[in-house]
Amino acid sequence: MSTDTEGLALDDTVVTGMGVVAPTGLGRDEHWTNTLRGASAIGPVTRFEAGRYPSRLAGEVPGFDPAAHLTSRLLPQTDHMTRMALVASDWALTDAEADPAQLPEYGMGVVTAVSAGGFEFGHRELQNLWGKGPEHVSAYQSFAWFYAVNTGQISIRHGLRGPGAALVTEQAGGLDALGQARRQLRRGQPMVLAGAVDGSPCPWGWAAQLSTGRMSEEPDPVRAYLPFDAEAGGYVPGEGGALFVLETEEAARARGARRRYGRMAGYAATFDPPQGSGRPANLERAARAALDDARLGPEEIDVVFADAAGTSEEDAIEAEALRGLFGPHGVPVTAPKTMTGRLSAGGSALDVATALLALREGIVPPTINVSRPRPEHTLDLVTAPRRIPLATALVLARGQGGFNSALVLTGPC
Missing domain, CATH: 3.40.47.10 (Thiolase/Chalcone synthase)
Known part of the structure; x- marks a missing residue:
């Protein structure tokens, strides 16, 4: 390289x-x-x-x-x-x-x-x-x-x-x-x-x-x-x-490009085992692999843009993955898609756009309407805009049928 x-x-x-x-x-x-x-x-x-x-x-x-x-x-x-x-x-x-x-x-x-x-x-x-x-x-x-x-x-x-x-x-x-x-x-x-x-x-x-x-x-x-x-x-x-x-x-x-929104530092994808197999979901594995690809540790991630499935079972799986990776309340987590709904493939792409703008502006956008976060999830869920130093973001996405993907972004060069 x-x-x-x-x-x-x-x-x-x-x-x-x-x-x-x-x-x-x-x-x-x-x-x-x-x-x-x-x-x-x-x-x-x-x-x-x-x-x-x-x-x-x-x-x-x-x-x-x-x-x-x-x-x-x-x-x-x-x-x-x-x-x-x-x-x-x-x-x-x-x-x-x-x-x-x-x-x-x-x-x-x-x-x-x-x-x-x-x-x-x-x-x-x-x-x-x-x-x-x-x-x-x-x-x-x-x-x-x-x-x-x-x-x-x-x-x-x-x-x-x-x-x-x-x-x-x-x-x-x-x-x-x-x-x-x-x-x-x-x-x-x-x-x-x-x-x-x-x-x-x-x-x-x-x-x-x-x-x-x-x-x-x-x-x-x-x-x-x-x-x-x-x-x-x-x-x-x-x-x-x-x-x-x-x-x-x-x-x-x-070519003299004048703008850099940010850099794709790491990416990984995994696939979940069949339902009823007794084997765990692989979202955390995808996130860890993306961090390894980016040569970053969990402590170096400033914000997570969650997949935010919206069902109790799937939310618990994602919360467990985040807890395993960052610890309880270990990183700010946001789901701006609460404003748009889930846009199928377009949803995670829009999350990338939002994450890049958040890195540029130094503001974590909010998760709206969530007034009673489940305490057992132990997430630092951002429910109002939060201005904090931002250099890195992890974007997570899960597709129907067992697809897991994770993308690590770093801020403007």
């Missing part, structure tokens, strides 16, 4: 741009302002008639007008989720002052994660098939619903001919996409656009999430999603996420 005179590894992965589309705001600044305010974006579902479903709340992205950002040619062939991802990719590249046309032909890749694909698009076309006949099904159905559609549409839009990938590990996917991007950079790729924008606010996607038995049925938005709380009763789904421009430090310097 080569280093410069200040000891910074030139193949370190640095974040030079971000694009955020979230229930808490369109764009980085609006999202950060509302997050610090503790402004909840959870409310009644508006994208479809949810009155007949037991769960009727969601974190929806407000004021998103795709026609204001995308050409009319793209609109008929894209799902709502993909439209948000395309806009986030535009904003990330602009933020990084990165022009793919100025790079070598294969100089930029793209890695995204998603859990459901373009289910809203697919649901509409299935309705057309059942109600009107096959001649009314869009030809774009062949790809608009697909899990890899965001990677494909982003690469086409920006002419990105470098390595491409699409990952499906549910909530863990946002971190896994960044981990895969870092592998590409270490193999010699100078720049990768990576992250996740996800969400399926439609009856098809809703039915899939209801089948897990983990969605909250509480009608009050203030009480519906309470991770680590004595009244935790499930999660509220949402939509949105974040995309990032990632580069090696050497490549960023070579």
